Amino acid sequence: MTNTSPGTVAITGATGFVGSAVARHLASQGWRLRLLARPGSESRLARLECAQTVSGSLTDPDALRLLLEGADALVHCAGAVRGATRADFDRVNVCGLAALLDATALRQQLRVVHISSLAAREPQLSDYAASKQAGETLLIKRLPSTQRVVLRPPAIYGPQDRELRPLLERMARGLALVPGRHEARFSLLHVDDLAAAVGCLLAQPASWGQTHEPDDGHPDGYSWPELIAAVARVTNRPARALRVPGTLLKAIGACNEWTARLIGGAPMLNRGKARELLWPNWVALGNASLAGSGWQPQFDLDRGLRNTLDHRFHHV
Numbered sequence: 266m267t268n269t270s271p272g273t274v275a276i277t278g279a280t281g282f283v284g285s286a287v288a289r290h291l292a293s294q295g296w297r298l299r300l301l302a303r304p305g306s307e308s309r310l311a312r313l314e315c316a317q318t319v320s321g322s323l324t325d326p327d328a329l330r331l332l333l334e335g336a337d338a339l340v341h342c343a344g345a346v347r348g349a350t351r352a353d354f355d356r357v358n359v360c361g362l363a364a365l366l367d368a369t370a371l372r373q374q375l376r377v378v379h380i381s382s383l384a385a386r387e388p389q390l391s392d393y394a395a396s397k398q399a400g401e402t403l404l405i406k407r408l409p410s411t412q413r414v415v416l417r418p419p420a421i422y423g424p425q426d427r428e429l430r431p432l433l434e435r436m437a438r439g440l441a442l443v444p445g446r447h448e449a450r451f452s453l454l455h456v457d458d459l460a461a462a463v464g465c466l467l468a469q470p471a472s473w474g475q476t477h478e479p480d481d482g483h484p485d486g487y488s489w490p491e492l493i494a495a496v497a498r499v500t501n502r503p504a505r506a507l508r509v510p511g512t513l514l515k516a517i518g519a520c521n522e523w524t525a526r527l528i529g530g531a532p533m534l535n536r537g538k539a540r541e542l543l544w545p546n547w548v549a550l551g552n553a554s555l556a557g558s559g560w561q562p563q564f565d566l567d568r569g570l571r572n573t574l575d576h577r578f579h580h581v
């Protein structure tokens with residue numbers, strides 16, 4: 266296969282953490298962007314000259330048709346990461362994807378990069394994980410391998426991250442909350458590296474038809490003590506580790522779910538999330554399968570932490 270020059274790329278989820286980084290990166294690579302944004306969220310789109318906005322959601326077939334009209338590729342970053350019930354996750358991660366695939370059926374040559382999650386490996390843990398696996402299965406069933414590639418990122422972090430960054434900032438202030446087992450291992454990936462991986466896949470379709478589990482290149486991921494040590498290295502301030510017991514995590518998760526059922530809302534920490542946090546192995550397979558794309562991560566953990574943590578935390 267040959268290199269593909271930039272054309273028009275449709276992006277879902279561009280108002281979110283991952284999608285906004287993907288949009289910025291692809292714009293910098295010369296792609297023309299077509300961004301799906303829900304009414305009410307449009308003001309959160311990054312101001313990019315080469316971007317056209319399509320107002321609507323994944324449940325709006327007309328908006329999806331407009332989004333994909335004339336597009337050469339689609340990067341599907343939209344997803345539900347918070348919720349109280351299986352339906353909350355399936356509505357976006359399965360039904361939303363199905364609607365998008367219905368719209369892609371009208372565009373035979375469209376290439377699709379699907380942002381899944383390492384969680385899809387362990388669907389028994391949570392409604393989120395089960396919905397991500399169901400999404401992958403649907404995509405693989407509906408699109409020929411030459412037209413699709415699945416990325417299963419591990420925990421992604423970066424300056425605009427609302428999940429891991431607060432935990433890292435607390436570590437930088439001297440208190441490391443360890444939500445799970447000390448000995449658990451997990452991979453990490455800086456959001457700009459994930460965005461660059463998408464760019465490489467679009468430019469060089471050598472690794473298409475596969476499911477990739479990219480990471481920052483650190484063999485066998487990290488343990489909590491290793492992450493805490495890295496934050497201490499970057500900030501020159503050691504943190505005291507405080508383990509949050511699994512029973513407490515699960516109790517908070519259950520409380521959040523009941524509250525959401527009573528008064529609405531989409532909690533980040535539900536019982537499924539607690540089970541995910543307590544899972545011992547979130548180490549990605551790594552980057553060998555992506556070698557043909559030419560992508561290599563640029564952020565090791567220290568560089569990624571310096572970029573993510575506010576400057577006031579840095580050791581000078």
Ligand SMILES: NC(=O)c1ccc[n+]([C@@H]2O[C@H](COP(=O)([O-])OP(=O)(O)OC[C@H]3O[C@@H](n4cnc5c(N)ncnc54)[C@H](OP(=O)(O)O)[C@@H]3O)[C@@H](O)[C@H]2O)c1
Binds near residue numbers: 344
């Ligand atoms: N963050 C991580 O560590 C991580 C790790 C592995 C995989 N992932 C995957 O990466 C993807 C993006 O996650 P994120 O962290 O960027 O989440 P995020 O910041 O919450 O962004 C989610 C995006 O999806 C959009 N969206 C949600 N429901 C939608 C709908 N019905 N129609 C149209 N757009 C909708 C949101 O739009 P609004 O702005 O309108 O809400 C937002 O742009 C997800 O698929 C997630 O599973 C994330």
